[in-house]
Amino acid sequence: MKVTLESSDGQVFTVDKEVAELSVIIKEMLVIEQANQDHPIPLLNVGAVELAKVIEYCEHHRNDPTIDDDEDYDSRKKPIEMDDWDKQFTIVNKEMMFELILAANSMQVKPLLHLGCRYAADIVKRMSPTEIRDLFQIDDDFTPEEQDKIEWEKQWTKL
Amino acid sequence: MSLPKNVDLSGLNLILEQIIETIIDRTVEKLVERTRNNSTGIDTSTQTADESSNSHTNSSNLKGPSLVTLEPQHKRNVGIEKRVPIEVWERILQFLYPSQLSRVSMVCRTFYEIVSGLALWSEMFAKVYPNNNNNNNNNNNETLLGGIKPVSGKNPPKDFMQYICAASFQICEVCYSVYGGSDISKDWLAFFPLPIHVWRVRAAAKNVEFLPFTYPIRPKDWTIRLCFSCRKMVFARCPESVPDDARGKSLDSLVTKYRLTRNEIAPNHQSGRLYSEEVALVKARPHL
Numbered sequence: 001m002k003v004t005l006e007s008s009d010g011q012v013f014t015v016d017k018e019v020a021e022l023s024v025i026i027k028e029m030l031v032i033e034q035a036n037q038d039h040p041i042p043l044l045n046v047g048a049v050e051l052a053k054v055i056e057y058c059e060h061h062r063n064d065p066t067i068d069d070d071e072d073y074d075s076r077k078k079p080i081e082m083d084d085w086d087k088q089f090t091i092v093n094k095e096m097m098f099e100l101i102l103a104a105n106s107m108q109v110k111p112l113l114h115l116g117c118r119y120a121a122d123i124v125k126r127m128s129p130t131e132i133r134d135l136f137q138i139d140d141d142f143t144p145e146e147q148d149k150i151e152w153e154k155q156w157t158k159l
Numbered sequence: 160m161s162l163p164k165n166v167d168l169s170g171l172n173l174i175l176e177q178i179i180e181t182i183i184d185r186t187v188e189k190l191v192e193r194t195r196n197n198s199t200g201i202d203t204s205t206q207t208a209d210e211s212s213n214s215h216t217n218s219s220n221l222k223g224p225s226l227v228t229l230e231p232q233h234k235r236n237v238g239i240e241k242r243v244p245i246e247v248w249e250r251i252l253q254f255l256y257p258s259q260l261s262r263v264s265m266v267c268r269t270f271y272e273i274v275s276g277l278a279l280w281s282e283m284f285a286k287v288y289p290n291n292n293n294n295n296n297n298n299n300n301e302t303l304l305g306g307i308k309p310v311s312g313k314n315p316p317k318d319f320m321q322y323i324c325a326a327s328f329q330i331c332e333v334c335y336s337v338y339g340g341s342d343i344s345k346d347w348l349a350f351f352p353l354p355i356h357v358w359r360v361r362a363a364a365k366n367v368e369f370l371p372f373t374y375p376i377r378p379k380d381w382t383i384r385l386c387f388s389c390r391k392m393v394f395a396r397c398p399e400s401v402p403d404d405a406r407g408k409s410l411d412s413l414v415t416k417y418r419l420t421r422n423e424i425a426p427n428h429q430s431g432r433l434y435s436e437e438v439a440l441v442k443a444r445p446h447l
């Protein structure tokens with residue numbers, strides 16, 4: 001059975017039902033709208049480029065066992081396993097990765113969200129505050145007094 | 160050849176004195192700040208901001224505006240750090256160690272709010288001050304930060320982070336255990352949490368048995384502080400490698416081979432000598 005999805009800029013994608021059901025949101029929508037499946041499901045927060053990428057990921061992982069998201073684990077100590085396909089998949093630029101995280105979050109594709117967050121954490125944890133500001137184009141909005149206070153508070157990180 | 164009997168410990172003593180002085184200084188300042196806050200009931204950050212400039216009062220309040228009140232039509236123009244909702248940031252930040260988190264919090268006000276609101280700090284705090292409610296005589300309570308006990312503040316999460324940061328030199332970042340030895344013995348430095356490169360901790364977590372001697376340590380791989388038992392575990396899983404030509408030789412021969420001896424250092428001593436010059440000196444030895 002096929003399902004049609006429509007991105008925010010109007011592009012229509014046709015995918016298998018079990019592929020689309022990796023997204024929790026679409027799964028719930030399909031349960032509700034079982035009667036009328038003629039019109040495509042609108043995804044207002046997801047652009048066409050990101051949706052294509054998400055569908056590519058879901059196609060590859062269609063047979064994976066579902067992850068129990070409520071499982072309590074310490075993610076600092078347990079690195080998740082990435083296969084070669086996932087490694088290839090994550091070779092995109094940083095802006096694209098954050099767009100993918102946003103798309104996965106709004107569509108609730110849990111494994112992709114986990115993968116993307118891990119990738120983003122790898123980027124962020126190597127950087128100094130100045131580099132993070134440059135990456136996200138954030139202004140330093142601390143006042144000089146607060147700056148001094150925080151610098152003093154975080155002497156830990158100077159080592 | 161044996162280890163030298165009379166090691167000159169004056170330098171070490173100086174370092175220890177400096178460490179203790181800084182810890183005491185931090186403690187005293189923290190205490191003064193605490194008492195002032197408790198008497199007036201005003202948060203220090205807003206207080207200093209108010210004193211500095213009245214015009215910036217609104218913008219310099221650390222609580223700031225809420226993050227996800229953006230209207231959808233402006234979405235594409237807003238910076239990515241504002242569009243990513245808080246729960247996604249929390250998901251990303253759960254992969255970071257505490258010292259890495261505190262570095263992220265120095266970026267801007269939004270990040271400071273997100274990081275200081277994480278549940279991690281209260282978890283760490285509960286481990287660091289285990290019998291906070293019972294008022295039992297606990298060893299950790301007496302020795303950490305010179306025995307100062309936390310006062311329940313107005314805004315708990317931020318307070319937790321500040322306490323953890325103030326006591327950070329005594330806390331292990333992996334198991335959150337505290338080393339609070341009050342007596343300074345020869346084992347003191349050995350049991351103190353010491354910085355270890357993150358790549359080694361990561362390799363140990365993945366059960367990589369051996370890293371080559373020439374493993375590239377990238378400058379961006381920061382260090383985290385580990386306690387004695389965590390360090391032991393990391394080095395048991397991922398042992399420190401030695402160069403191939405050094406296998407099976409005694410430690411004495413290794414030291415004389417790769418380090419400059421006292422006799423070599425004294426006549427050639429220069430403060431700004433390059434590492435390559437030292438290597439050249441070692442290589443110029445007749446017996447190599």
